[in-house]
Amino acid sequence: MATIKDVAERVGVSVTTVSRVLNNRGYLSEDLKRRVYQAMEELNYQPNELARSLFRKKSNIIGLIIPDISHPFFSEIAIHIETFAYKSGYKILLCNSQLDKKKEKDYLNMLKASQVDGIIMGSHTLDTEEYKSINMPLVTLDRQLSESIPYVSSDHYKGGQLATKLLIRKGCKKIAHISGNLKLHLLAKARYDGFIDTVKKHSINHVVVQTDLNGFKYDEYKKIVTELFLKHPDLDGVFASSDLIAAQVLKECKRLGKRVPEDVKVVGFDGIRVGEFMMPGLSTIQQPIKDIAKTAVKLLIDWINGTEVPRENILPVKLIEKETT
Amino acid sequence: MATIKDVAERVGVSVTTVSRVLNNRGYLSEDLKRRVYQAMEELNYQPNELARSLFRKKSNIIGLIIPDISHPFFSEIAIHIETFAYKSGYKILLCNSQLDKKKEKDYLNMLKASQVDGIIMGSHTLDTEEYKSINMPLVTLDRQLSESIPYVSSDHYKGGQLATKLLIRKGCKKIAHISGNLKLHLLAKARYDGFIDTVKKHSINHVVVQTDLNGFKYDEYKKIVTELFLKHPDLDGVFASSDLIAAQVLKECKRLGKRVPEDVKVVGFDGIRVGEFMMPGLSTIQQPIKDIAKTAVKLLIDWINGTEVPRENILPVKLIEKETT
DNA sequence: CTGAAAGCGCTAACAC
DNA sequence: GTGTTAGCGCTTTCAG
Numbered sequence: 286m287a288t289i290k291d292v293a294e295r296v297g298v299s300v301t302t303v304s305r306v307l308n309n310r311g312y313l314s315e316d317l318k319r320r321v322y323q324a325m326e327e328l329n330y331q332p333n334e335l336a337r338s339l340f341r342k343k344s345n346i347i348g349l350i351i352p353d354i355s356h357p358f359f360s361e362i363a364i365h366i367e368t369f370a371y372k373s374g375y376k377i378l379l380c381n382s383q384l385d386k387k388k389e390k391d392y393l394n395m396l397k398a399s400q401v402d403g404i405i406m407g408s409h410t411l412d413t414e415e416y417k418s419i420n421m422p423l424v425t426l427d428r429q430l431s432e433s434i435p436y437v438s439s440d441h442y443k444g445g446q447l448a449t450k451l452l453i454r455k456g457c458k459k460i461a462h463i464s465g466n467l468k469l470h471l472l473a474k475a476r477y478d479g480f481i482d483t484v485k486k487h488s489i490n491h492v493v494v495q496t497d498l499n500g501f502k503y504d505e506y507k508k509i510v511t512e513l514f515l516k517h518p519d520l521d522g523v524f525a526s527s528d529l530i531a532a533q534v535l536k537e538c539k540r541l542g543k544r545v546p547e548d549v550k551v552v553g554f555d556g557i558r559v560g561e562f563m564m565p566g567l568s569t570i571q572q573p574i575k576d577i578a579k580t581a582v583k584l585l586i587d588w589i590n591g592t593e594v595p596r597e598n599i600l601p602v603k604l605i606e607k608e609t610t
Numbered sequence: 611m612a613t614i615k616d617v618a619e620r621v622g623v624s625v626t627t628v629s630r631v632l633n634n635r636g637y638l639s640e641d642l643k644r645r646v647y648q649a650m651e652e653l654n655y656q657p658n659e660l661a662r663s664l665f666r667k668k669s670n671i672i673g674l675i676i677p678d679i680s681h682p683f684f685s686e687i688a689i690h691i692e693t694f695a696y697k698s699g700y701k702i703l704l705c706n707s708q709l710d711k712k713k714e715k716d717y718l719n720m721l722k723a724s725q726v727d728g729i730i731m732g733s734h735t736l737d738t739e740e741y742k743s744i745n746m747p748l749v750t751l752d753r754q755l756s757e758s759i760p761y762v763s764s765d766h767y768k769g770g771q772l773a774t775k776l777l778i779r780k781g782c783k784k785i786a787h788i789s790g791n792l793k794l795h796l797l798a799k800a801r802y803d804g805f806i807d808t809v810k811k812h813s814i815n816h817v818v819v820q821t822d823l824n825g826f827k828y829d830e831y832k833k834i835v836t837e838l839f840l841k842h843p844d845l846d847g848v849f850a851s852s853d854l855i856a857a858q859v860l861k862e863c864k865r866l867g868k869r870v871p872e873d874v875k876v877v878g879f880d881g882i883r884v885g886e887f888m889m890p891g892l893s894t895i896q897q898p899i900k901d902i903a904k905t906a907v908k909l910l911i912d913w914i915n916g917t918e919v920p921r922e923n924i925l926p927v928k929l930i931e932k933e934t935t
Numbered sequence: 936c937t938g939a940a941a942g943c944g945c946t947a948a949c950a951c
Numbered sequence: 952g953t954g955t956t957a958g959c960g961c962t963t964t965c966a967g
Contacts, residue, residue: 286722288943288944288945289944289945289946290944298953298954299953299954299955300944300945300946300954301946301947301953301954301955302952302953302954304945304946304947305946305952305953307945307946308946310946310947311952311953312952313952314952317952329743331719331722331723332723332944332945333664333723333725333943333944333945334720334723334724334725335660335663335664335669335724335725335943335944335945336664336943336944336945336946336959337944337945337946338660338945338959339658339660339661339664339943339944339945339959339960339961340944340945340946340947340958340959341945341946341959342959344660346703349704353689354679354685354688354689354692355682355685355686355688355689355883355884356685357680357682357685357884360679360680360681360682360685360688361680363679363680363685363704364678364679364680364706367679367704367705367706368706368708371713376703376705376720376724377703377704378671378701378702378703378704379674379688379692379702379703379704380692380701381689381692381693383693388696394656395659395701397611397656398656398657398658398659399659399660399701400658400659400660418654501883501884501887503886503887528888529884529887529888532887532888532890533887536890558680558826559682559826559854559884559888560888561828562826562828562854562857562858563853563854563857563884563885563888563889564888564889565857565861613959613960613961614960614961614962615960623937623938624937624938624939625938625960625961625962626937626938626939626962626963627936627937627938629961629962629963630937630962632961632962633962635962635963636936636937637936638936639936657960657961658959658960658961660959660960660961661943661959661960661961661962662960662961662962663943663961664943664944664945664959664960664961665942665943665960665961665962665963666943666961666962667943936967937966937967938965938966938967939965939966939967940963940964940965940966941962941963941964941965942961942962942963942964943960943961943962944959945958945959946957946958946959947956947957947958948955948956948957948958949954949955949956949957950953950954950955950956951952951953951954951955
């Protein structure tokens, strides 16, 4: 591969001069520029970003750590993150932690070693200390790691409220909430709070079961949903904490011969695009995925550029009312 | 951030020595190693991969170019590519072309400039020449770009046959195939060939419509499917070239009051995991997504390491027969 | 066995 | 205005 030296020799100037036209520094005659650009063209020259980054101490790479890119919520987040990053001249290094402590730690080290300019973190299995010690711009999705780390999230509390109110308004008398893991300190936990506060306020019979949200746990979801209806055959409303889980609920209702929405009403969470395609009738709480991504990228880049950024960034959700309620 | 020099000073040896223990070259006393590792620990030292890559002329980064990571087929490909790459010590730079010529070209240049060791390409909007001139290890998914570029793909022809035969066996008399764009030279075109050969062999009435497979073209899909049933109300079988499109067909059948599978039988293509979740009854042709990913990564790394790799890599598909047929 | 020195490709002081 | 030189952090000849 051609280097700046090759270009310089071909044009008959020093590498400094070539570097100057490359970076457009100082005065350069039009003729010179033309000759340099032409030589670059002829040699199919590409400046070596490794060398540039090494010198500048800036790689223009953002590390993205998420549990699993094949999960539709994260793949939708990812496309938008990539889009905004691209527009701002940043590249994305994709890391799936698969909720594996070792892999996440590995990736964190790798990202530091690779001199990424910042990290967007949508996964966390390690202790808070480990993230604080990262010592580089870091923005989380849905995670409150420490006082100093900004996060962006939906208004989960409002989402929980909206979903629950909808079920109540539609006449549900006994409602189940299938929540994410409440022990993890995810902001998504507020969906649960919104649910609980609402059912209590209206004195509605309710039941809560937990599961993991960020994976494709088909068997686990199936088991939980089956048991739920076994224990509570009189359920007439379900607020599932993801559209994927709502899918499982719908399936189980069908198996049990319960009609939706007549016998059981179901509302999901996320509002993922693939859900709209495959389950066009599902009522759900839509997260502003594009805005979340845009905000995360903006915060991170601002921070990289030395601007102060707000710590708390909560974006509004939207109730999408369709046929399952 | 600490450098190798800081470590050397702290231990009281030269940078060469530290570099040696870092790379485990030559003889090193246990005691020395211990002291060096300890200093690294204390300084929270991470070797600068930029500098290493620059010297070694090897970045251990693979560029992944796909149309859209939010498309479930590609996000599933991506998780497996990332997994295998990680196991082999490679990182993934994620590029979504969004089927935009300029963006794809940009990314191609960026990847070269970033000194990636190789590229996995699941998108192509440029001329073949552009890819040949890349001049670095490159493996495509489902694309036959030139004699010299290896590709990995499913046995689309077989898939087309299997889907069509199933519909015929189940008694369909007039079958539609919603195919991908047949003008692009994608190997997926063979699904169409398998379809055509099979219907002709059995002298079955048939109709073909084209659309784009690699995006979330909700409106386009909707329009095509609506028109299809309008023009051909007597259709009793549909072979859709993706599960996403099959979803649209199912929806339209419901809207028209056609029962599936009694009135119309539907079979999709891809066998994506999110489809299993959200459309558990859909019959489909399952592509071996994990194997495709694994093969692509293996081929690429073999090539990077200078091993000769086979050009044609066709993997078997599997018929998943469920309730929609 | 260990260290000084050169160099990977690039940029930026600092001279001329 | 242009070139010489040093240096980003690392690895590796090559002496000692």
